[in-house]
Amino acid sequence: MTLCKYSIIPEKPEHKLEIERLLDKVFGLSRQTKTSYRLREGETPVEGLSLVAIEPEKGVVGAISFWRVFIGESRLPALLLGPLAVAPERQGAGIGRALMRLGLDRAAALGARLVILVGDEPYYGQIGFRQVPEGRLLMPGPVDAARLLFLELAPDALSEARGLVLPPRRCKGPAVAS
Secondary structure, eight states, X not given: XXXXXXXXXXXXXXXXXXXXXXXXXXXXXXXXXXXXXXXHTTOOOOTTOOEEEEETTTEEEEEEEEEEXXXXXXXXXXXXXXXEEEOGGGTTXXXXXHHHHHHHHXXXXXXOOEEEEESOHHXXXXXXXXXXXXXXXXXXXXXXXXXXXXXXXXXXXXXXXXXXXXXGGGOOSOOOOO
């Protein structure tokens, strides 16, 4: 195992190019065709929740961001976590878990109640994410239902969530009470 020393700081504009290179390296160029990317397209991540892990002399070795989404006709607010990426040569060093924990702590402090993502339950389950019960949430594109995960930052937050997950740009006008 390689030991590394890194700092987690808020993402800055000068990190954008390094983050894009990291995402290309970790997920490949086809990443932008995925449903999660469609939800983020044209949106801005939540202020203060985009973080990077910086290693001296190496630069960005990890990155995470969170995005606003709304669920169902009631337009229940939630966060979409992702992408989360760690440089392949640094995977297994705890960087991803550290980014998630700090991001989730900050999200909870901002009043977020529910976080969803599309990912591997064995990995994200270490932080407490679980599979969304079948039929509860519908993504606006193809997603393997076994990879649609959630974490409640407030008790019973998922019980209020039901329906189609949409980005803010698709939720104009007043919300409809459920």
